[in-house]
Amino acid sequence: MNKLTRDQMAARVALDIPEGAYVNLGIGLPTKVANFLPADKEIFLQSENGLLGMGPAPAKGEEDPDLINAGKQPVTLLTGGCYFHHADSFAMMRGGHLDICVLGAFQVSQHGDLANWHTGAPDAIPAVGGAMDLAIGAKQVFVMMDLLTKGGDSKLVAECSYPLTGLRCVSRVYTDLAVFDLGANGASVIEMVDGLSIDELRTLTGLSLNDATVSA
Amino acid sequence: MIDKSVASAEAAVADIFDGARVMIGGFGTAGMPDQLIDALIAHGAKDLTIINNNAGNGDTGLAALLKAKRVRKIVCSFPRQSDSYHFDALYHAGEIELELVPQGNLAARIQAAGAGLGAIYTPTGYGTLLADGKETREIDGRQYVLEYPIHADFALIKALHGDRWGNLVYRKTARNFGPIMAMAAKCTIAQVSDIVPLGALDPEGVVTPGIFVQRLVAIGNAVRAAA
Numbered sequence: 001m002n003k004l005t006r007d008q009m010a011a012r013v014a015l016d017i018p019e020g021a022y023v024n025l026g027i028g029l030p031t032k033v034a035n036f037l038p039a040d041k042e043i044f045l046q047s048e049n050g051l052l053g054m055g056p057a058p059a060k061g062e063e064d065p066d067l068i069n070a071g072k073q074p075v076t077l078l079t080g081g082c083y084f085h086h087a088d089s090f091a092m093m094r095g096g097h098l099d100i101c102v103l104g105a106f107q108v109s110q111h112g113d114l115a116n117w118h119t120g121a122p123d124a125i126p127a128v129g130g131a132m133d134l135a136i137g138a139k140q141v142f143v144m145m146d147l148l149t150k151g152g153d154s155k156l157v158a159e160c161s162y163p164l165t166g167l168r169c170v171s172r173v174y175t176d177l178a179v180f181d182l183g184a185n186g187a188s189v190i191e192m193v194d195g196l197s198i199d200e201l202r203t204l205t206g207l208s209l210n211d212a213t214v215s216a
Numbered sequence: 217m218i219d220k221s222v223a224s225a226e227a228a229v230a231d232i233f234d235g236a237r238v239m240i241g242g243f244g245t246a247g248m249p250d251q252l253i254d255a256l257i258a259h260g261a262k263d264l265t266i267i268n269n270n271a272g273n274g275d276t277g278l279a280a281l282l283k284a285k286r287v288r289k290i291v292c293s294f295p296r297q298s299d300s301y302h303f304d305a306l307y308h309a310g311e312i313e314l315e316l317v318p319q320g321n322l323a324a325r326i327q328a329a330g331a332g333l334g335a336i337y338t339p340t341g342y343g344t345l346l347a348d349g350k351e352t353r354e355i356d357g358r359q360y361v362l363e364y365p366i367h368a369d370f371a372l373i374k375a376l377h378g379d380r381w382g383n384l385v386y387r388k389t390a391r392n393f394g395p396i397m398a399m400a401a402k403c404t405i406a407q408v409s410d411i412v413p414l415g416a417l418d419p420e421g422v423v424t425p426g427i428f429v430q431r432l433v434a435i436g437n438a439v440r441a442a443a
Contacts, residue, residue: 048319049243050389065246066390072244072273072297083388085395085423086243086269087327090320094340118345125307126316129294133320133340167343 001195003176009144011036013102013174016142017043021099022092024048024134027071029144030102046098048089048130053081070130090130093137101138103131105145105170107160110187110207112170114143115162128165135166147175147204154205156180156187177201181212188212219380221411222431225255228405232261232370235288239267239326239366239397240278241373244297247390248277249374249407251435256372257281263288267326267366269319269393271295271303279303287312291366293319318346321363323396329365330399330428338363371401375424375432378408379415382429383422391423398428406432 004012006029014036017023024046025033034056037043045054047069054069055076063074077083092098107115117131118124135141145155156173173180178201179191188210189198198211222228229252232238238256242248257280264287271292272279281287283302290312295303306312317325318340328336337360341347351362373394376387384406386394398404406424411434 047389049246050392064388066388068244068246068389072246077388083386083391085391086319086323086393087396090323094320094324094338123308125296125304125314127294127296128316128318128346130319132318132344132346136339136342137320163345164343 001177001193004193005176006032007036009174009176012179013142013144014038016172017100019043022046022052022097024093024098024101024138026101026103026131026134028104030104031071033102033144046089046092047075048093048134050084050086050089051077051081052084053078055081090133090137093130093133096137096139098138100140100142101134102142102144103134105143105155106162107155107157108143108145108170108173108182109157109160110182111184112168112182113160114141114165114170115160117165118163120163131165135169140172141170143170143173145173145175147177154207156205156207158207177204186210190214220382220426220429220432221380222433225251225407225433225435226258228252228431228433229255229259229370229372232256232259234261235263236261236369237265237267237367239368239371239373239393239401241371241392241394241397242277243269243389243392245273245277246388247374247386247392247394249372250277252372252405252407252433253277253281257284257286262286265289265291267291267322267368267397269293269322270297271300271314273297274299275302282306282312285311289313289315291315291317291322293317293322316346322366323393325363325366326393326400327396329367330396333365335362335364337361366400368397368401369403371397371404373397373404373406375406375408377410377412377417378406378429378432379412379417379426381414382406382424382426382432383417384408384424384429384432385417385421386423395424398424403430404428405430407435408432409436410434
């Protein structure tokens with residue numbers, strides 16, 4: 001089977017983001033989605049530190065320490081973009097104004113519980129940032145992650161063992177092997193990579209998995 | 217004549233007392249009032265409770281205040297970063313107390329303090345470790361957590377321009393927590409790039425009305441000219 005590369009995963013997520021959507025891309029892997037948004041569509045990227053209409057990284061030498069993204073990397077503002085303070089920024093999330101956010105995850109449960117802020121390790125310094133607000137705020141929460149850990153354990157699980165970020169909040173999970181819709185009836189497979197069967201996916205995840213793939 | 221400008225950062229922070237609760241603006245280093253923090257370090261106040269989004273970056277600003285061991289407790293959302301080593305060392309040594317707050321709850325609780333609210337019900341954090349032991353309530357079919365306002369004795373913030381009545385405008389994403397911290401503290405001290413004459417700020421564009429600012433200090437060219 002052909003696992004999707006990270007760029008291919010990002011390109012796949014980008015296909016599901018319509019023109020006019022207000023979108024927050026989480027730190028890490030989800031940031032890559034910006035590289036695959038179609039140039040002929042206007043899509044509004046929000047950064048929780050206080051900007052809408054975020055543009056790409058500046059040219060070398062053009063960095064401005066007062067213009068950064070949530071990952072504290074230098075960015076640019078598109079023409080028509082704007083700035084706002086933190087309470088307004090999180091009102092955009094909590095108030096349900098953001099259409100989509102794309103997040104990374106340690107684990108997602110088949111019912112949409114998300115664990116992405118803390119491994120629970122006793123000596124780890126906990127840090128949460130905006131993860132809990134994003135998880136419960138956006139109209140749709142997409143997760144992007146490898147399906148399996150390096151040790152081969154499924155990150156899509158019956159119940160999360162890591163501390164939760166939000167309950168019943170993830171609607172869709174994009175992985176390197178398959179795309180899943182999540183809901184009250186558990187996880188449904190809507191796409192798989194070539195050479196992989198639904199039964200193999202059930203074995204990998206240990207989940208019953210509804211088959212919602214559409215034959216080409 | 218009312219003139220809230222103060223001659224120096226040192227004079228502006230001179231009455232910050234031991235044990236004070238101090239909000240410090242900034243997200244990472246954007247919007248961090250470095251000159252006011254340097255003045256606070258020189259001033260010597262200790263046992264401070266600091267409210268900030270992070271817990272210091274590198275060796276300057278809030279990180280320097282931590283390194284100087286003036287902070288008893290920090291209230292923040294995202295302490296652990298690649299360059300938060302001064303905080304990390306204090307935390308592992310058990311020399312600093314951490315109250316971890318989801319970022320949007322941090323903003324909402326600061327805003328609630330400024331707005332005079334007794335508490336808020338927020339959906340963020342419900343069902344997680346960060347809501348353990350807290351009162352919850354179902355409202356219109358959704359679960360919320362009761363969270364209390366975050367007040368402060370002082371707020372140290374950074375803005376771009378101010379006038380002698382304390383009206384402020386900010387620069388780009390350095391705005392972040394400035395406007396809400398200015399509202400939540402008993403005494404808000406703003407460092408600005410320059411103090412402009414009354415009337416020079418477009419009244420439609422004032423972001424922080426002067427009622428929320430008690431002192432301001434012109435730092436000079438502390439930010440790069442507008443790109």
